[in-house]
Amino acid sequence: MSSIIEICNRALTKLGDNRITSLADNTKPARTMSSLYDSVRRSEIRAHRWSFSMKRALLPALADAPVWGFPRQFQLPTDNVKLDQLGDYYVWWGPVYRGYTYHSDHLYAIEGNRILTDLPAPLRVRYAYDVQDVNQFDANFVEMLACKLAMEACEDLTQSATKFQQMATEYADARNTAVRTNAIERPPEQLVESEWLLVRF
Known part of the structure; x- marks a missing residue:
């Protein structure tokens, strides 16, 4: 089991710096780690589809519809870091491709903290959430x-x-290991084919 302090001390040891006992310590290493930890943690959770960070939810439609373009909108979960799936459509975590994709990009838009979409309510979503309990982290993460x-x-x-x-x-090597291990532990997922591809058959 790890703790935030143990993770920060692991980083400081790599730099050959003094260890800390608390992020509130009046030392430069503690102040530096305190300023970095949360933003780096969230950035790394957002950067990949980590199994430990996935969560599912059913979102009710908001009473007020978008002014134009979509028939309904939904509030993003407060602990959302990055969307992974809307209904049967996977949200592509890399470049947006048109035609044969994980999702049809005209099905939804994310504006502010809301999802605007043609999909019906309740909206099934899967997303990476803001995991703050370090005991949920994978060891390679x-x-x-x-x-x-x-x-x-x-x-x-x-x-x-x-x-x-x-x-x-070291970071690049550690990330490759973590991503590879995560991929091995995830079951294969079926892509949703686009209308463009389906009409060819």
Whole structure:
């Protein structure tokens, strides 16, 4: 089992800096980690479809419809970090492709903290949520997060370009391991074919 302090200390050890006992410590390493931890954690959760961060919900339609373009809208979950699935359509986490895609990009739009869509209510969604309990993290994600914290803190704590490059390499290796392990543990998923492809048959 890990803790936030253990993850931060793992990052500080990689940099050869002093360990901390609390993010509230009156030391430069503690202040640096305190300023970085939450934003880096959320960024890394958003960056990939981690199994531990997935959550499902049924969203009711809001009473007020969009002014134009879509018949209904839904409030995004308050703990949403990134959408993964709307109804039967997967939200593509990379470039938006047209035609044969995970989703038809005219089915919805995300504006502010709302989903505008043609899909019916209640809206089935799956999304990456803001996981704050570190005990939910996969062990490889913990190592990757520590590497990213070390990389982000490197300039402030070491001013060493060589050390930064070392941390960037360690982060890339740790991320590859975490992504690969996550992919192995996820079952294969069926893509939803677009109307463009279906009319060819």
